[in-house]
Amino acid sequence: MTPDEEYDFYAQPDNQEPQGQPVRRTKRLTAPIPVRFPPELLAEVKRRADADDRSVSAWIRRAVEHELSRPA
Numbered sequence: 001m002t003p004d005e006e007y008d009f010y011a012q013p014d015n016q017e018p019q020g021q022p023v024r025r026t027k028r029l030t031a032p033i034p035v036r037f038p039p040e041l042l043a044e045v046k047r048r049a050d051a052d053d054r055s056v057s058a059w060i061r062r063a064v065e066h067e068l069s070r071p072a
Contacts, residue, residue, distance in 0.1 A: 003053055035060075045059065045060065
């Protein structure tokens with residue numbers, strides 16, 4: 001479902017009722033760590049995070065988790 005289709009779907013009152021048990025984040029996040037990127041790399045990260053409908057922080061966390069799951 002595209003973000004526009006998702007918006008249209010949830011704009012309908014019948015589709016705004018919660019389904020099932022609430023999902024809570026299971027692990028606490030640590031204190032923020034400063035990470036610096038060159039401007040062009042940060043622009044690409046922001047573009048990809050937006051395309052995935054995620055925050056930059058969530059997108060970077062997912063990318064790190066993906067890299068850590070690969071064999072060294």
